[in-house]
Amino acid sequence: xxxxxxxxxxxxxxxxxxxxxxxxxxxxxxxxxxxxxxxxxxxxxxxxxxxxxxxxxxxxxxxxxxxxxxxxxxxxxxxxxxxxxxxxxxxxxxxxxxxxxxxxxxxxxxxxxxxxxxxxxxxxxxxxxxxxxxxxxxxxxxxxxxxxxxxxxxxxxxxxxxxxxxxxxxxxxxxxxxxxxxxxxxxxxxxxxxxxxxxxxxxxxxxxxxxxxxxxxxxxxxxxxxxxxxxxxxxxxxxxxxxxxxxxxxxxxxxxxxxxxxxxxxxxxxxxxxxxxxxxxxxxxxxxxxxxxxxxxxxxxxxxxxxxxxxxxxxxxxxxxxxxxxxxxxxxxxxxxxxxxxxxxxxxxxxxxxxxxxxxxxxxxxxxxxxxxxxxxxxxxxxxxxxxxxxxxxxxxxxxxxxxxxxxxxxxxx
Numbered sequence: 001x002x003x004x005x006x007x008x009x010x011x012x013x014x015x016x017x018x019x020x021x022x023x024x025x026x027x028x029x030x031x032x033x034x035x036x037x038x039x040x041x042x043x044x045x046x047x048x049x050x051x052x053x054x055x056x057x058x059x060x061x062x063x064x065x066x067x068x069x070x071x072x073x074x075x076x077x078x079x080x081x082x083x084x085x086x087x088x089x090x091x092x093x094x095x096x097x098x099x100x101x102x103x104x105x106x107x108x109x110x111x112x113x114x115x116x117x118x119x120x121x122x123x124x125x126x127x128x129x130x131x132x133x134x135x136x137x138x139x140x141x142x143x144x145x146x147x148x149x150x151x152x153x154x155x156x157x158x159x160x161x162x163x164x165x166x167x168x169x170x171x172x173x174x175x176x177x178x179x180x181x182x183x184x185x186x187x188x189x190x191x192x193x194x195x196x197x198x199x200x201x202x203x204x205x206x207x208x209x210x211x212x213x214x215x216x217x218x219x220x221x222x223x224x225x226x227x228x229x230x231x232x233x234x235x236x237x238x239x240x241x242x243x244x245x246x247x248x249x250x251x252x253x254x255x256x257x258x259x260x261x262x263x264x265x266x267x268x269x270x271x272x273x274x275x276x277x278x279x280x281x282x283x284x285x286x287x288x289x290x291x292x293x294x295x296x297x298x299x300x301x302x303x304x305x306x307x308x309x310x311x312x313x314x315x316x317x318x319x320x321x322x323x324x325x326x327x328x329x330x331x332x333x334x335x336x337x338x339x340x341x342x343x344x345x346x347x348x349x350x351x352x353x354x355x356x357x358x359x360x361x362x363x364x365x366x367x368x369x370x371x372x373x374x375x376x377x378x379x380x381x382x383x384x385x386x387x388x389x390x391x392x393x394x395x396x397x398x399x400x401x402x403x404x405x406x407x408x409x410x411x412x413x414x
Contacts, residue, residue: 189262210223
């Protein structure tokens with residue numbers, strides 16, 4: 001069986017895709033996977049590093065761009081569709097799986113031109129533009145949060161599966177993390193993340209918070225800055241004697257989570273899926289410019305059940321962040337409660353459900369794709385089902401027997 005996986009730009013689209021690819025390899029030994037993404041996105045680096053084949057196509061985002069740049073963006077998108085068509089024609093996949101991001105639009109459209117089934121995954125409470133458009137032509141859409149259901153015009157093909165988390169996240173080693181980051185045993189560790197690309201407001205506040213807490217001998221920090229702010233942060237912390245590890249990007253995030261007693265982070269769906277899967281208490285700082293403020297909605301799902309605290313980006317200052325960190329760190333009982341509540345929200349079976357759904361598109365097993373939103377069916381067999389006839393509601397009619405529903409795994413909801 002051959003599967004094309006696409007999605008990129010940020011870790012929120014890339015890492016769930018890798019998690020599903022890992023699970024596909026566990027569920028079947030006869031799966032060939034090809035990732036297709038943008039040449040400048042995060043996927044161009046982390047997908048090959050994860051050991052998967054990768055092909056790049058032209059891609060450029062539309063949301064938030066000036067009107068004058070629209071023609072250039074549309075031209076890039078057209079080039080991306082043509083390049084994707086050539087790649088998919090050669091690879092001839094049984095199904096295309098898209099996790100969002102502007103690059104996935106070109107690949108998915110090329111797949112539909114080639115009459116390939118399309119399966120989507122939406123991580124956020126408010127779906128992105130690409131997935132909202134592609135949902136109209138997809139066979140099924142897997143959701144992370146039930147609140148996203150009302151955002152789609154069609155709902156028969158929606159499945160509540162959760163957000164896939166890489167196995168590496170769940171198998172972190174705190175001893176290995178201490179060695180890698182040069183930290184000490186016996187100190188409580190605060191992990192500060194700004195997403196895969198970093199966040200300037202979090203980096204600025206983190207510098208102030210670390211300085212405010214420098215006198216505490218029981219704390220240490222791991223800070224992921226993103227590549228843009230790495231040198232800036234290093235210059236401002238070099239003069240102090242704070243016990244802190246500063247990295248532009250943390251490769252072994254599972255180890256970092258394992259060592260962390262508290263996480264400060266944005267409220268992207270993938271970050272929250274990792275935090276809940278690891279059962280980590282957190283302070284969440286939603287990205288204020290997220291489409292329709294979806295990160296705030298994501299964060300509220302944790303805050304409302306006592307799994308996280310939240311601070312708005314405009315109120316994010318070093319002293320305030322230091323105060324929140326100290327208050328939680330000094331209340332171990334509260335941290336334990338937040339950890340337990342986070343675990344209650346986790347969906348560790350998400351990758352398993354989505355991988356199982358994709359494997360149902362194996363044409364070698366006699367399954368064929370039909371119209372978008374419908375299940376797969378085997379041809380040639382006939383059964384009866386209720387329908388309207390001349391005698392009213394009790395009438396019957398002949399129909400092809402439906403095969404197994406795509407995504408109708410235990411625990412999945414339509």
